[in-house]
Amino acid sequence: MQWNQLKTLFILCFLVLDVYLLILFFNQQQESESTKTAPTAELSIEERMQEEKIEIKTDLPDEEIEESYITVKQKRFSEEEKELLMKKENLESAVAAKDLIVSRYEDPVPIPKDASKETINGLLKDTFLLPENYEYWDWNEEMNVLVFFQKKSGRPIYYNHNGIILVFLNDDNEAIFYTQTMLGDAVSSENEQSEIKPMLAIQQLLNDNRLESGDEITGINLGYYTFYPLPSGEQVFAPTWTITVNEEKNFYVNAMETLVIPSDELGFLTETAADIMNKVQTLEENTKLETFVINHLSEKLTTINRSETE
Structure with missing residues (x-):
């Protein structure tokens, strides 16, 4: 009786040992297979682009770039700056709510349809207040408006209501008036500097499937995009890469957190136009200028809203 019990015990021990060795064997085999396949499964960015036939047709920055978030508050125009604005030729100007310049061209300025960035700057920048703080960015054909972004540290601030010049054109592509807002001095978060690539x-x-096979990356620029507003009225801006694809589409990527920022240029412009209309209505000294600007913007917004609903 005892011998039978011992035999049974030995058999059970051997079965447990066999199961353990079998599990150990399978685990080692899986680790070996995963080690063999890992290098081919995780392709580098260059290998992935080569597979997708995506090419970079522009120069990448050679040096290491370290940037940080910046904090900026909207500027209010001083009396001296207003006087400087009023001295400019071919302009009828006013300042609304102390932070919005509205200037009408007494003689509209023709803008050639194929005008280069340099040509547009040469035709218009001298009509702006403190023009060295802005750079031409885009001609939005849906609104028929020229977009100039304000710069901080030599880099553009993308699509911010408080730091932008919009030059509105008529149906003959003539500049008829512009609006201008401006951000004040920037404060950098020096303790949050990061290297950005x-x-x-x-x-x-x-990774987000924003690029298609055969795409060409034709531009890479560094600027700032609104990160979040502060209760004090200041705004925090994050260093942001603009990746231009096929010379026509821009993607904005937060360079600190590597997140793609949703962008809607037409939506931004229509929202800004509505905000301009509200502020222009506060003008007390120049009702003709107020009426001219509001009528143009109202007609433009009505046309866009109608096209979106059709």
Whole structure:
């Protein structure tokens, strides 16, 4: 009886040992297979782009770039700046709510349809207040408006209501008036500096399936995008890569957190136009200018809303 019990015990021990060895064997085999396949499964960004036939047709920054968030508050125009504005020729100007310049061209300025960035700057920048703080960015054909972004540290601030010049054109592509807002001095978060690399932004576009096979990356620029507003009225801006694809579409990637920022240029412009209309209505000294601007913007917004509903 005892011998039978011992035999049974030995058999059970051997079965447990066999199961353990079998599990150990399978685990080792799986680890070996995963080790063999890992290098091919995780392709580098360059290999992924080569597979998708995506090419970079512009120069990447050579040096290491360290940037930080900046904090900026909207500027209110001083009496001296207003006087400087009023001295400019071919302009009828006013300041609404102390932070919005509205200037009508007494003689509209023709803008050639194929005008280069340099040509547009040459035709218009001298009519702006403190023009060295802005750079031409885009001609939005839906609103028929020229967009100039304000710069901080030599870099553009993308699509912010408080730091932008919009030059509105008539149906003959003549500049008829512009509006201007401006941000004040920037304060950097020196303790939050990080090294930012453009290839990480391109990689994020690949991960998010924003790039298609055969695409060409034709521009890479660094600027700032609104991160969040503060209760004090200041705004925090994050360093942001602009990746231009096929010379026509821009993607904005937060360079600090490598996140793609949703952008809607037409939506931004229509919202800004509505805000301009509200502020222009506060003008007390120049009702003709107020009526002219409001009528143009109202007609433009009505046309866009109608086209979106059809």
